[in-house]
Every structure is written in structure tokens, then in C-alpha cells.
Amino acid sequence: MNRKKITALLGAAALAMTAITGCGGGREGAAGASANTQEAVVEESTEVAAEDAAAASEEEAPEEEATGAGFEAGATIGVSLPWLGTQNWKEAETMFKEQLEAAGYTPIIQAADQKVPQQQQQIESMIENGAKVIVVGPIDGTQLGSVLEQAKDAGIYVIGYDRLLENTTGVDGVVQFGSVKTGELQAQALLDGLKEVKGEGPYNIELFGGGPADPNAPNFFKGAMSVLQPLIDDGTLTVVSGQTDFTQCATVDWDNAKAQSRMDSLLSGFYSDKDIHGVLSPNDGIARAIITSCENAGQEIPVVSGLDAENESVEWVWSGRQYSTVAKPTDALVAQTVDIINSLRDGKGMPATDVTADNGVKEVAIYELPPVVVTKANAKEVFANDPSRLELLK
Amino acid sequence: MKVIKQILGGDLKRYTMVVALAVLIGIFNIISDGRMLTSSNFQNLLAGNAYVLVLALGMLMVIVIGQIDLSVGSVAGFSGMVMAIAARELNLPWWAAVLLALIIGLAAGAWHGFFLAKLGIPGFITTLGGMMIFRGGVIWISKSISVPAPEQLKWFGAGYLPEWGPKFTGMNNSTLVLGIIGIAAYVISQLKKYKKSAEVTGTSEPKWAVAARIALVSLIIGYFTRLFGTGREGTSFPVPGLILLILIIVYHTITQKTRFGRNVYAVGGNKSAAALSGVNVARTYFITMMNMSLLAAVAGILFVGRSTAAGPADGTSWEMDAIASVFIGGAAVSGGVGTILETMVGGLMMAVLNNGLMLMGVGADKTQVIKGFVLLAAVAFDVYNKRSGHGAHKSKAK
Numbered sequence: 001m002n003r004k005k006i007t008a009l010l011g012a013a014a015l016a017m018t019a020i021t022g023c024g025g026g027r028e029g030a031a032g033a034s035a036n037t038q039e040a041v042v043e044e045s046t047e048v049a050a051e052d053a054a055a056a057s058e059e060e061a062p063e064e065e066a067t068g069a070g071f072e073a074g075a076t077i078g079v080s081l082p083w084l085g086t087q088n089w090k091e092a093e094t095m096f097k098e099q100l101e102a103a104g105y106t107p108i109i110q111a112a113d114q115k116v117p118q119q120q121q122q123i124e125s126m127i128e129n130g131a132k133v134i135v136v137g138p139i140d141g142t143q144l145g146s147v148l149e150q151a152k153d154a155g156i157y158v159i160g161y162d163r164l165l166e167n168t169t170g171v172d173g174v175v176q177f178g179s180v181k182t183g184e185l186q187a188q189a190l191l192d193g194l195k196e197v198k199g200e201g202p203y204n205i206e207l208f209g210g211g212p213a214d215p216n217a218p219n220f221f222k223g224a225m226s227v228l229q230p231l232i233d234d235g236t237l238t239v240v241s242g243q244t245d246f247t248q249c250a251t252v253d254w255d256n257a258k259a260q261s262r263m264d265s266l267l268s269g270f271y272s273d274k275d276i277h278g279v280l281s282p283n284d285g286i287a288r289a290i291i292t293s294c295e296n297a298g299q300e301i302p303v304v305s306g307l308d309a310e311n312e313s314v315e316w317v318w319s320g321r322q323y324s325t326v327a328k329p330t331d332a333l334v335a336q337t338v339d340i341i342n343s344l345r346d347g348k349g350m351p352a353t354d355v356t357a358d359n360g361v362k363e364v365a366i367y368e369l370p371p372v373v374v375t376k377a378n379a380k381e382v383f384a385n386d387p388s389r390l391e392l393l394k
Numbered sequence: 395m396k397v398i399k400q401i402l403g404g405d406l407k408r409y410t411m412v413v414a415l416a417v418l419i420g421i422f423n424i425i426s427d428g429r430m431l432t433s434s435n436f437q438n439l440l441a442g443n444a445y446v447l448v449l450a451l452g453m454l455m456v457i458v459i460g461q462i463d464l465s466v467g468s469v470a471g472f473s474g475m476v477m478a479i480a481a482r483e484l485n486l487p488w489w490a491a492v493l494l495a496l497i498i499g500l501a502a503g504a505w506h507g508f509f510l511a512k513l514g515i516p517g518f519i520t521t522l523g524g525m526m527i528f529r530g531g532v533i534w535i536s537k538s539i540s541v542p543a544p545e546q547l548k549w550f551g552a553g554y555l556p557e558w559g560p561k562f563t564g565m566n567n568s569t570l571v572l573g574i575i576g577i578a579a580y581v582i583s584q585l586k587k588y589k590k591s592a593e594v595t596g597t598s599e600p601k602w603a604v605a606a607r608i609a610l611v612s613l614i615i616g617y618f619t620r621l622f623g624t625g626r627e628g629t630s631f632p633v634p635g636l637i638l639l640i641l642i643i644v645y646h647t648i649t650q651k652t653r654f655g656r657n658v659y660a661v662g663g664n665k666s667a668a669a670l671s672g673v674n675v676a677r678t679y680f681i682t683m684m685n686m687s688l689l690a691a692v693a694g695i696l697f698v699g700r701s702t703a704a705g706p707a708d709g710t711s712w713e714m715d716a717i718a719s720v721f722i723g724g725a726a727v728s729g730g731v732g733t734i735l736e737t738m739v740g741g742l743m744m745a746v747l748n749n750g751l752m753l754m755g756v757g758a759d760k761t762q763v764i765k766g767f768v769l770l771a772a773v774a775f776d777v778y779n780k781r782s783g784h785g786a787h788k789s790k791a792k
Binding site: 083109112115118120124128129142153154211213247 | 699711749
């Protein structure tokens with residue numbers, strides 16, 4: 001009796017198992033990871049696009065190993081941004097949406113709230129959604145390795161946006177403003193400002209760096225120090241606190257509050273009987289934090305550099321509280337990225353560039369754009385084509 | 395209705411969350427044009443959330459003893475960073491670095507356990523301190539710069555089971571074997587239970603109910619075996635998923651079948667009564683806290699493996715995800731209630747929600763809001779059910 005029951009139960013189980021494992025076709029092919037998404041894309045694509053793709057496939061295959069034949073005009077393009085907490089990223093989100101849609105693509109744009117696991121999963125969901133190109137503004141350029149390699153395996157182009165993608169082979173190129181150059185410009189603007197506002201030297205200055213997880217931050221600092229170090233050595237500039245290493249000056253997560261408390265303690269620790277003349281600041285948020293700190297401490301406002309031309313800082317530059325900022329026009333960077341995507345669509349591969357950077361695993365093609373220093377003197381010129389910022393100059 | 399009840403073993407309430415999870419997966423699958431139930435998506439889902447689920451395993455036990463551990467994210471980040479630095483700068487082989495990370499986890503847990511068990515400082519405060527200490531520690535030892543991890547570690551966080559054997563199965567054979575083991579284990583456990591209940595109580599469930607139950611679960615396991623096994627060549631059931639699976643079995647057994655497990659529930663249910671009946675409360679506290687940090691180290695290793703680098707911000711707010719999983723899974727804030735399996739369902743609920751919303755292209759901001767509401771709704775539903783015993787049955791009758 002008992003045995004009979006057991007046999008019956010086992011039979012039921014075996015039946016269920018064969019029903020499942022036995023039926024249905026085999027596994028997806030090597031390139032079929034996105035089989036169902038491919039269908040969706042095909043539906044969207046117009047006849048013209050199909051012709052386009054066919055024409056493109058006849059052209060010579062580019063040197064990239066991933067794909068050769070381009071893709072449809074209406075293809076899905078993924079854009080993964082670190083967060084929307086600063087103006088430049090919010091602008092990037094809006095502009096990517098506008099420019100990609102204008103070029104006929106279907107964009108998926110997501111921001112990851114500064115959480116690396118969130119960004120990893122978002123990129124995976126873009127792969128799932130059949131994206132042909134994924135643009136990544138990384139939270140931490142080193143922590144997306146396996147996810148980006150997964151994208152590469154699926155034949156997707158990966159373009160780094162604004163920050164280098166390190167420690168992975170899954171990257172085809174990076175679009176960014178020259179970050180060492182940015183640092184040089186910030187330092188030069190600081191020196192010009194000191195001469196203009198504070199008269200002849202020597203000057204007392206302090207140095208601030210950006211978030212160490214952002215690969216740009218050390219480069220900004222490096223660029224700036226290449227200009228400042230000779231003047232520190234000859235005594236024109238004095239870093240009163242003596243803190244001149246990047247790790248000492250860095251601002252974790254680009255957090256303005258951390259920068260402000262560091263400035264507070266520098267002022268109370270080293271400037272009780274001295275004036276501070278200038279501060280090197282890696283971006284606008286930190287610049288404003290520094291200026292606020294100096295005002296609270298009763299210091300005369302020092303010459304402070306900046307970056308990003310955030311609205312509030314543009315106003316501050318115009319009113320003279322912040323000496324300078326550096327504009328990295330987001331629309332230019334987005335336009336450059338979309339140009340590359342167009343080139344990939346047409347089957348022409350990644351455009352040629354002579355700048356490369358070592359990301360720890362491979363040499364990555366870099367597409368650099370020049371940033372622009374903004375002071376009160378040239379603000380109107382720089383923002384001539386930017387009505388919303390021009391509005392602030394009143 | 396009665397039929398369903400008999401198939402599920404007479405306790406419908408236990409399955410409410412499982413049904414909710416299945417419905418959620420179904421809805422997302424429809425909205426996303428079938429992108430939810432694909433091999434690659436489920437591989438991603440498991441590999442991408444294994445670290446949170448591992449944390450939730452330990453967190454369940456901590457919450458059952460009536461404590462909370464806020465330090466797990468920081469401990470995970472710290473262990474992962476020590477591992478990466480040890481491998482890169484001290485040139486330790488990768489396995490030694492992993493071992494070191496686990497030891498760091500144990501030591502961190504012993505530290506928390508000491509303050510809780512020996513000095514009687516509440517877990518909330520002990521681990522709030524730990525959270526700051528280890529977060530500061532990560533930033534300190536890394537100088538706020540990410541450190542690439544040894545190549546071999548990638549296997550732990552993003553690896554797949556090997557391919558081998560005949561091709562005619564049409565899927566990854568490692569995954570197939572795993573599925574068969576799963577079904578066999580379930581069948582055996584059901585048969586044992588069936589025999590035992592007949593011997594002990596004299597009455598037994600109808601045969602057909604047991605058979606139907608086995609068929610249903612086998613179907614589910616079979617379906618997922620196929621889902622995981624038939625992805626792109628070279629992919630299969632992900633390694634972090636396997637590690638999680640093994641840990642689930644281990645901790646399910648510990649909490650349900652061992653004396654230590656019974657002590658955990660006894661201490662959480664009523665500390666004084668447990669002490670009077672001879673349970674060593676301090677020891678139970680100590681081991682539970684130590685175990686939590688050990689699992690935090692495991693989570694850190696999995697995450698670093700997947701990310702290919704350890705970063706200074708790793709682990710930030712992971713404790714909150716783990717705690718949310720435990721409470722969605724029906725654990726009680728006051729302690730003494732909650733199981734490993736329910737917690738895993740709770741964790742998967744969060745993971746599926748996150749994944750589905752991403753597939754739909756919903757941003758992190760809105761996802762966060764939705765997750766918050768789900769947490770509240772799940773716990774409110776649970777509390778309502780417990781207060782009025784009929785609630786679950788009524789809602790199931792629809």
C-alpha cells in the first residue's frame with residue numbers, strides 16, 4: 001500500500017518534470033540574448049531604416065569586433081546617469097531625451113541616485129530592453145566591469161559620458177571635457193583673479209579637490225597643480241594649511257556640506273590672524289560652500305574658482321561673489337555623444353580620435369571637448385546662445 | 395477553494411506573499427512585453443540582488459532575537475575593501491583575501507556581539523557605532539579611492555555554472571542537475587512528512603493533495619530550471635545565486651531544526667521565559683550578531699566580485715534593504731516571529747519590483763517612492779491578518 005502511494009507520487013513528479021524540461025526548443029543562440037527585444041525593434045523600424053541598415057551592412061566593417069553593420073534608425077539607446085542631484089546631470093537627462101528623440105531614436109534614460117548596484121541593474125535592464133548603444137555616466141568608473149562586459153557580449157556599444165569607464169574591456173569610447181585641461185583653466189582663472197582682485201602677491205590660498213571616486217577629480221587637481229605648484233615653490237602662493245595632497249584636499253562624493261565643514265575648520269585653525277586670498281575649488285557647489293564659510297567666518301571673500309556654470313554660481317559670478325566658473329556646455333557634450341551614436345548607426349563604427357587613455361585594462365578612445373572659463377567680463381559672450389543662463393545676468 | 399487549501403497544506407496565509415510575488419512577476423511580464431520572464435533577466439535579477447538577500451538571511455535572525463543591525467552595509471563595504479587591498483597591495487592570493495574578508499566579518503560580529511551580549515548595550519546603539527566605525531574605516535583604508543579586485547573574484551559575483559555533458563538536453567547541464575536535485579529533495583521531504591504525519595497522528599492528508607502539491611512545486615522548479623538553463627551559451631544559474639541557495643538551505647535548517655534555532659525564537663519571543671527555561675541568552679545574542687557580520691562579509695565579497703572593484707561607498711544603506719526584506723517577509727518588530735523562507739520572498743518582492751520598474755524605464759526616484767509604499771502596505775496587510783484571523787482567507791477567496 002505504502003509503496004504504491006510512493007510510486008504514484010514519484011510518477012506525478014516525474015511527469016511534471018518531463019513536461020517542463022522536455023518540451024520547448026533548446027537554448028537561445030549566442031547572439032539571441034535579446035531575441036524577443038529584437039522583434040520589438042524590428043516592428044518599430046521603418047522600411048527606410050531597413051534599407052539604411054542593408055546599405056550600411058554592405059559597407060566595409062569597422063575595426064570594432066562587436067558589430068559591423070550599424071542598426072535601425074529607431075533603435076533603442078540607453079542612457080544611464082549617476083543621479084540628477086546637480087544641474088549638469090539634470091540638463092544631460094533633458095538634452096539626451098531631446099536630441100536622441102530628434103534623431104529618431106527611442107531613448108531609455110535612467111538615473112541611479114548615486115547607488116552603484118542600482119546603476120548596474122539599470123544597465124542590465126537596458127541590455128534586456130534591446131539597446132544598441134548604452135551611454136554611461138558612471139557613479140564610480142571602476143565598478144561597472146562585469147555589467148559592461150555583459151553589454152559587450154550582447155553586441156552593444158558602450159560609450160562613457162563625462163567620466164572614464166575604468167577596469168573593464170566593455171567600453172568603446174569616452175566623451176568628456178579634457179579634465180586635466182579643466183584643472184589648468186581653473187588654476188589659471190584663480191591666478192588671474194588674484195592679480196585682478198587682491199593686487200600683487202604673495203597670496204594665501206587653500207586647495208579643494210572633488211570626489212575621489214570620480215576619475216575626473218584627481219585629473220582636475222593634477223591639471224590645477226601643474227599651474228600652481230611652480231608658484232607655490234617660488235613663494236608667490238602660500239598654502240597656509242600645508243594641505244596640498246589630493247587625498248587631503250578631496251571632497252568625498254562631491255558633497256558641499258563636507259567641503260564647507262573642511263573650510264570652516266581650515267579658517268578657524270589657520271586663518272585666525274591671516275587673510276585668505278584665494279581658494280581652488282573643483283566645482284560650483286563646493287565654491288559656494290567655501291564662499292559661505294568665509295562669509296560666516298568674517299573673512300573678505302576670496303577669489304574662488306568653479307566648474308559647471310550652475311545657475312546660482314552664474315549669478316554669483318555676475319554679482320562678484322564667486323570670481324570664476326568653468327562652463328562645460330552640456331549640450332555640446334550630448335551633441336558629440338549623439339554624433340558618435342549616429343556614426344555607429346550608419347555602420348561607420350567609432351569615429352577616429354588620437355587621444356586615448358589607459359583604463360587599467362585597455363586603451364580607450366577619448367573624445368575631448370574644450371571647456372570655457374567664465375568670469376564677469378566674458379559671461380555675456382559665453383552664454384550668448386543659452387537664453388536661460390543669459391536671463392541670470394541682470 | 396477547499397481543494398486549493400488542501401493542496402497547499404491547509405495553511406493559506408503562509409502563501410499570500412508567494413502569490414503576490416507571482417502576480418507581480420506576471421503583471422510586469424505583461425507590461426514589459428515579455429522582458430521580465432527571460433533567462434538573462436532572471437540571471438541578472440538573482441546575481442544583482444544576491445548580496446541583499448544574503449544580508450537578509452542574517453538580518454532575519456537578528457530581528458527575531460528582537461535586535462537590529464545597522465552596521466551590515468558598512469561591515470560589507472569594509473570587508474570587501476580589505477579583501478581588494480589585501481589582494482592588490484599585499485599580493486595575497488585571491489582565496490586568502492576572501493578568507494581574510496570573512497575573518498574581518500567574524501571579528502566585526504564578535505565586536506558587536508560583545509557589546510550586546512556581555513555589556514547589555516542595545517543592538518541598535520552597538521551597531522550604530524559599528525556603522526560609523528566601519529564606514530569611516532572603509533574610507534580611511536581606501537583613501538576614498540576605488541580598488542580593483544582580483545580577476546578570479548568575478549566568478550563569485552558574476553560567474554555562471556560550467557557547461558558540460560551532452561547537448562541534447564538543450565540547456566546548461568549544471569542548471570539541469572541543480573533543478574533535478576531540487577525536485578528530488580522536495581519529493582523526498584514531502585514523502586517523509588507524509589509518512590511521519592500518518593504515523594504520528596494516525597490521520598493523513600488525501601493522497602491526491604500531496605501528489606498535486608508535488609506536481610505543482612516540481613512544475614515551478616522545472617520552469618525556473620528551464621528559464622535559467624536556456625539563456626545565452628555560457629550562462630546558467632548564476633554563481634551568486636547558488637551561494638545564496640546553499641546559504642538559504644543552511645540557515646533554514648539552522649533556524650528550524652537545531653537547538654540554536656529554537657533558542658533564537660525563544661529569546662526573541664520572551665527573553666525572561668527563555669532564560670528561566672535554561673536558554674543561554676547572552677550566547678544566543680553573541681552568535682546571532684557574529685553570524686550577521688559574517689554574512690555581511692559574504693555580501694561584500696559577492697558585490698565586489700560583481701563590480702570588479704571595491705569602492706569607498708560600497709554598502710551605503712544596504713542595511714535598510716535587508717531590514718525591509720525581513721519585514722515585508724512578515725517578521726515582527728518585537729521579535730520572535732519570521733522565517734528564512736518568508737524573508738527570501740520579501741527580499742525577492744523588493745528585487746522584482748526594482749527590476750520590473752527599471753525595465754519599464756521608471757527612474758530611481760519614483761522606484762524609491764513605490765518601494766516605500768509597498769513596504770508599508772505589506773506590513774500593514776500582515777498586521778491586519780494577524781489581528782483578524784479570517785482576513786487572509788477572505789482575501790484569498792476572491
